[in-house]
Amino acid sequence: MKKYFAILAISIAMLSNAAAQNAFHAPTDKNGYYSVLSCPTSPSYFSATTELNEDDGSYNVNIYHGRQLAQSINCDVTGGELHFLDANFDGNLDIVVGPATARNYSTILLWSDAEQEFVETGLELNGYFLVNPKSKTWVEMSSNGASSTFYSIYGWKGSELEVTESLMVFSNPSEYADYGVTTKYTLIKGNDYYSTQSVGAVKKRTNQLSKLPKKWQQIIDSFDNMEQ
Secondary structure, rough: HHHHHHHHHHHHHHHHHHHHHHHOOOOOOOOOEHHHHHHHHOOOEEEEEEOOOOOOOEEEEEEOOOOOEEEEEEEEOOOOOOOOOOOOOOOOOOOEEOOOOOOOOEEEEEEEEOOEEEEEOOOEEEEEEEEEEOOEEEEEEEEEEEEEEEEEEEEEEOOOOEEEEEEEEEEOOHHHHHHHOOOEEEEEOOOHHHHHHOOOOEEEOOOHHHOOHHHHHHHHHHHHHHHH
């Protein structure tokens, strides 16, 4: 048993060196964003697989160094896809687990220098994601229906992603009343979509994309290009 734990400790130490030294840096588009879906599905210096738990529908992420299992993490996500990137911009490789698509749940495993292993953040992400390394932000695009699209800008606070601003876009005015909006584009603080009529929640209302702050025009442009 002591020999097993010694081998496991060596494997994790080797894994930590790989994680710290081989952070993936994706090429960004003209607006400074890259898509999580464009990130590698497997690194070359260790291997990771997912295993479905039939009892509850969750997935185990099994991380190997060579043939040695170094770590296994349970994740409550919609699917078992893996994407590798420097998610929190600390220079280490992290893992997005899940489809990273609209109406599906994903989460992030962050590499911890202190723990010398990947750590489950407990984040529940639902949508498509763009990452901007320069501004150190994430952007989410999700939808509740065919005529409504929601965008949110996230920033890191410790191991948590927090929403700073959100944009609601409606192609059908019939949905305005459900969200308390009066225009095609409604920019709000945070992501409380159902309280846009409260004081201070709304930052801008407009029917013209060109009237939005430039960063939002760029975000929509990047998502449009990602879908092509």
